[in-house]
Amino acid sequence: xxxxxxxxxxxxxxxxxxxxxxxxxxxxxxxxxxxxxxxxxxxxxxxxxxxxxxxxxxxxxxxxxxxxxxxxxxxxxxxxxxx
Numbered sequence: 533x534x535x536x537x538x539x540x541x542x543x544x545x546x547x548x549x550x551x552x553x554x555x556x557x558x559x560x561x562x563x564x565x566x567x568x569x570x571x572x573x574x575x576x577x578x579x580x581x582x583x584x585x586x587x588x589x590x591x592x593x594x595x596x597x598x599x600x601x602x603x604x605x606x607x608x609x610x611x612x613x614x615x
Contacts, residue, residue: 562585562586563583563584563585564583564584565581565582565583565584566581566582566583567579567580567581568580568581568582575597575598575599576595576596576597576598577595577596577598577603578593578594578595578596579593579594579596580592580593581593581594582613587614588612588614589612589613589614590610590611590612590613591610591611591613592608592609592610592611593608593609594607594608594609595607595608
């Protein structure tokens with residue numbers, strides 16, 4: 533499996549990118565994810581993902597649009613499975 537950069541929006545104008553090191557190891561110990569499915573049609577795609585953050589399980593749907601050769605997340609829907 534290849535390394536994936538984790539990107540977090542800290543404020544509307546600031547992004548924090550974690551590629552390696554202590555911060556990534558801490559995050560990896562608290563966040564677990566599994567891709568359930570990915571469907572692609574031309575320049576759009578949808579991914580179904582299960583994510584565990586600390587003690588909370590989430591079921592997520594992410595939609596993507598390929599713009600200028602890069603896949604960008606355009607929408608994210610999340611449901612807390614613990615409810």
